Amino acid sequence: MESSRDPTAFREFEHAGWEAVSAGYEQHFGRLTTQTVPAMLAAARIDKGMDVLDVCTGPGMLARAALKRGARAVGLDFSGGVIKIARRNVPGAEFQEGDAQALPFSPNSFDAVMCGYGIIHVPDPQKALSEMHRVLKPGGYLAASVWEAPKPTNGFGLLFGAIKKHGNLDVPLPHGPDFFQFSEPEKLRAAFEACGFADVAIKIVDQSWAVGEPSGLITAILEGGVRARALLLAQTEDVRKAICTMIVGGMEQFHSADGTYRVPMPALVGSGKK
Numbered sequence: 294m295e296s297s298r299d300p301t302a303f304r305e306f307e308h309a310g311w312e313a314v315s316a317g318y319e320q321h322f323g324r325l326t327t328q329t330v331p332a333m334l335a336a337a338r339i340d341k342g343m344d345v346l347d348v349c350t351g352p353g354m355l356a357r358a359a360l361k362r363g364a365r366a367v368g369l370d371f372s373g374g375v376i377k378i379a380r381r382n383v384p385g386a387e388f389q390e391g392d393a394q395a396l397p398f399s400p401n402s403f404d405a406v407m408c409g410y411g412i413i414h415v416p417d418p419q420k421a422l423s424e425m426h427r428v429l430k431p432g433g434y435l436a437a438s439v440w441e442a443p444k445p446t447n448g449f450g451l452l453f454g455a456i457k458k459h460g461n462l463d464v465p466l467p468h469g470p471d472f473f474q475f476s477e478p479e480k481l482r483a484a485f486e487a488c489g490f491a492d493v494a495i496k497i498v499d500q501s502w503a504v505g506e507p508s509g510l511i512t513a514i515l516e517g518g519v520r521a522r523a524l525l526l527a528q529t530e531d532v533r534k535a536i537c538t539m540i541v542g543g544m545e546q547f548h549s550a551d552g553t554y555r556v557p558m559p560a561l562v563g564s565g566k567k
């Protein structure tokens with residue numbers, strides 16, 4: 294598994310990013326990543342009375358859904374701003390500030406662990422997955438989601454296709470692990486297995502991001518993303534304009550009958566048993 298070559302700087306960069314976009318993430322990405330929740334709950338076998346940990350909780354959608362099922366939920370995130378939002382959204386859950394790579398819990402503490410789009414943001418994903426394994430009780434399941442790799446038919450394909458064509462990828466950002474290193478079923482499976490999980494299964498979840506106008510995808514990334522946002526902001530104004538023009542043109546393929554643009558943003562949900 295790839296990890297950051299500059300973990301301290303990359304963690305600081307991610308942390309500053311999440312503090313800056315916490316509200317924008319909820320506003321834009323929240324309606325997208327909420328679509329992954331049912332598959333995550335099923336993959337982690339969430340049930341009544343369970344003690345559930347939601348790592349990289351963000352606005353707390355997974356913790357909230359676990360509570361609705363009758364479980365107890367603890368959400369963890371390293372951003373104080375994010376934790377404030379999660380506490381407001383899900384008053385019935387307990388939220389803690391902490392690092393996914395050093396979980397502040399004893400071994401065998403939780404019946405199930407979920408991590409929605411978190412392992413793609415940490416400097417050392419192997420450490421984070423191993424920590425989730427450590428705090429799970431034997432027999433418990435972890436569910437973790439990641440984005441599908443960029444393809445001409447999905448939103449990340451449109452975004453990174455335009456950045457690759459017009460932009461400069463060699464911008465001074467701290468090195469982070471490949472954002473799409475788990476984006477093929479066999480790669481996500483291998484990551485789970487490398488961290489000790491058994492009975493590993495991978496599911497593709499079809500989901501789409503509805504935006505009201507062709508520039509909506511760019512707005513969502515600029516207001517709610519971290520790495521892609523930084524990459525866009527690091528371009529010159531002219532280059533950014535060229536990238537945006539290409540993205541806006543590409544959005545036509547996603548124009549739907551109701552007038553909105555429905556951008557395909559499929560996810561992979563991996564699950565494994567301790």
Ligand SMILES: C[S@@+](CC[C@H](N)C(=O)[O-])C[C@H]1O[C@@H](n2cnc3c(N)ncnc32)[C@H](O)[C@@H]1O
Pocket residue numbers: 307311322323326327348349350351352353354355369370371372375391392393394408409410411414415416
């Ligand atoms: C993409 S958001 C996912 C939020 C939510 N789970 C969802 O499914 O929409 C990633 C979250 O992970 C948090 N995060 C990133 N790196 C982290 C780390 N090293 N330790 C704990 N939380 C981290 C961020 O603050 C952010 O809230």
